[in-house]
Amino acid sequence: MKKDLKKLLSAQAQNILPDERVKENIKSELGCSDGERAYAHGGTESKGKKNILVISVAVLMALTLCLCILLPVFLKGTGTPGGGGKFNQIETTEDFYAYGAASVGSLLSASSETRTLRSYRPSDEEMETVGRYMALVEGLLGDGNFEYSESASSDGEYAYSMTVRYRDLLGREICYEMRYDRLLSDQKGEFAIAGVLLVGQNEYPVEGSYQIESEDGETESELWFRAYTDDAGKSYIEVMQESEEETEDGETEREQKYVYDVYENGRRVERTVVEYESEEGELELKMVVQNRAGRDELRFEQEKKGELKVRGQMNGKKTEFTVQIRLREDGTTYYRYIFEDASDDEEEDED
Known part of the structure; x- marks a missing residue:
């Protein structure tokens, strides 16, 4: 340095x-x-x-x-430039697959946990949705970047192994491993993958692909990463990178966001769009969730270590609350929601 x-x-x-x-x-x-x-x-x-x-x-x-x-x-x-957050570090195909493994891994981990739900406001289902995405929010607003290392796989079934690490809002290191083969490589360094993602004691089949289109000075690229949650291949979680670059008068503007789709038996049951926004110099994470409960739009901002300020709308109603991330002696976490009327609700997550 x-x-x-x-x-x-x-x-x-x-x-x-x-x-x-x-x-x-x-x-x-x-x-x-x-x-x-x-x-x-x-x-x-x-x-x-x-x-x-x-x-x-x-x-x-x-x-x-x-x-x-x-x-x-x-x-x-x-790692926290205004407006782009951690998305600015995702520049290569390897970067995206590492991010996909980490973010989808956090969703799979959350969906497999046992929860004790209290009497929530606005509703149990809506707050359960918030809780399911909290691990992803922590990863995107926590200190440091997503880090990964790639090596030859030792299991004999796949050619490559990738270990992905990041820190949550309590500073704890979260780690996932992915084993895979590279497919359909091209001269630009883009490639598809097929393999498995290890989340705790569970193993999920995964695949990913890269597509890019250029026309009249505009470039659109689409990367997707998918983890299957059933043997038939009809239920899965998919993350897509939507990136647009436009060059005008020698200056290039880039916009990117990440879209998460949850499929069950071949039908999409939930879509979540995640992007960074800068509000009065402060970096926020914007999340829009659409599912059978309705449409929720939330903005997350880190107040201090282990605490988030959340504001937005849930099912058409304005909401504002604080989320406190707490750690038990056995290393498991739970979330405490403090609403503006000073009443408390808790969601306990058993790791």
Whole structure:
């Protein structure tokens, strides 16, 4: 990191350090000249003091310029750039399959847990939907990025093995493993996959594919990753990346969001669209869920470690509440919902 900073400072030296023209402008703004300046009380200011003042202001300007140049570098390393969140790190086919394994794995893990539901408001079914997506929300708003490593599989059935890791809002590491073969590779590095995803003690068949279309300066790409939850192949969870790039006047704008579809016996029963938005400089996660209970639109914002602020609409009614993520001594988690009228509800998740 230090070497990179030295190279960056060296490369930008002429832009960071003030030249003679800048120094003269500073002198002019301060009302200084090369001679001594007389005061009304008869005193004088020495040239040495003026030089010190000029140098001090010049250093301050240099530090300001340096900060302007380096701040984007530091922000890029945090993994939370405005508006794009962790989606900005998904640039390659491998990145997407890793994200797909982690996010779909979190949904499969949540759907297999045993819950104790209390008397919820707005409704049990709606709050159960929120609880099912909480692990995904934690992964997308938690610190750090999704990390993965790929190696040769040792099971003899598949060629590759990928281990995906991320941290939840309590800082705990969540890990999933996927074993797969690469199919239909092309010259651009895109490829399809087929294999299995390991979630706890369960194993789910998975497959993924990549499609891209370009026309009139616009590029549309579609990546999808699917995990099957039955032997017949008619029930599954699928995540698709919808990405659009448009280049105009030499500038490229990119929009991307992720769509999760849940199928049961060949019929889609739920669709969830997830995207990042920047509201007054604060990064939020927007989630729109459509299922048999209706349409819910929620915005999640991290208040502090282990706590989220949620606002939006559920089944046409405005809602606002806080979610507290708590950890028991045995390592299992549960969610505590605090509504605006100060009443509490809890959803206990047994790992």
